[in-house]
Amino acid sequence: AQKITQTQPGMFVQEKEAVTLDCTYDTSDPSYGLFWYKQPSSGEMIFLIYQGSYDQQNATEGRYSLNFQKARKSANLVISASQLGDSAMYFCAMRGGWGDYKLSFGAGTTVTVRA
Amino acid sequence: DVKVTQSSRYLVKRTGEKVFLECVQDMDHENMFWYRQDPGLGLRLIYFSYDVKMKEKGDIPEGYSVSREKKERFSLILESASTNQTSMYLCASSLEVLKGETQYFGPGTRLLVL
Numbered sequence: 273a274q275k276i277t278q279t280q281p282g283m284f285v286q287e288k289e290a291v292t293l294d295c296t297y298d299t300s301d302p303s304y305g306l307f308w309y310k311q312p313s314s315g316e317m318i319f320l321i322y323q324g325s326y327d328q329q330n331a332t333e334g335r336y337s338l339n340f341q342k343a344r345k346s347a348n349l350v351i352s353a354s355q356l357g358d359s360a361m362y363f364c365a366m367r368g369g370w371g372d373y374k375l376s377f378g379a380g381t382t383v384t385v386r387a
Numbered sequence: 388d389v390k391v392t393q394s395s396r397y398l399v400k401r402t403g404e405k406v407f408l409e410c411v412q413d414m415d416h417e418n419m420f421w422y423r424q425d426p427g428l429g430l431r432l433i434y435f436s437y438d439v440k441m442k443e444k445g446d447i448p449e450g451y452s453v454s455r456e457k458k459e460r461f462s463l464i465l466e467s468a469s470t471n472q473t474s475m476y477l478c479a480s481s482l483e484v485l486k487g488e489t490q491y492f493g494p495g496t497r498l499l500v501l
Contacts, residue, residue: 314494373420373481377422
């Protein structure tokens with residue numbers, strides 16, 4: 273069974289600073305994918321970034337980067353230069369090996385950006 | 388752009404009512420999913436479908452059923468709504484079972500069962 277753990281229920285960050293959101297996972301699949309999603313107060317889930325278990329480099333998408341430490345089974349999201357619009361809930365999710373359509377989600381972390 | 392729509396943003400129903408939540412996607416995706424989201428629990432998969440008329444149970448299927456008669460539409464049915472089914476319901480779709488293929492989510496339906 274796959275399990276995703278997000279230990280930070282809520283965080284505050286000052287505008288223009290960087291913030292790191294923690295995510296650890298547990299799986300017995302050698303091949304898996306890790307995703308981060310953003311959910312603003314309006315409710316829609318927005319895909320941010322993806323990391324494959326065999327990817328050699330950490331994924332980056334604009335101000336988002338994923339700090340992937342395979343041996344530690346962690347996939348932390350780093351948001352650089354925080355903006356007020358980054359205030360939202362963030363979910364880490366994992367999909368298992370080939371043929372596995374399902375995503376397993378963590379409990380989420382609420383980020384509040386202060387001006 | 389992929390678009391996933393859900394029939395209602397907010398619903399209020401009474402205990403024992405039959406409830407239908409509809410989801411439509413416009414990108415010819417094979418896979419569709421229903422999740423419920425509760426504070427502190429993240430998203431939990433109720434059912435998913437990988438083809439028309441095909442369905443598989445997710446992690447929490449009890450009290451729910453689904454229907455997929457057309458590729459673009461996936462319905463979630465609460466046969467007899469109960470107060471513990473008050474939640475946010477999210478529908479999603481995806482194209483292929485490729486590693487990096489994300490799921491695309493609808494805006495969600497907030498259901499209150501009284």
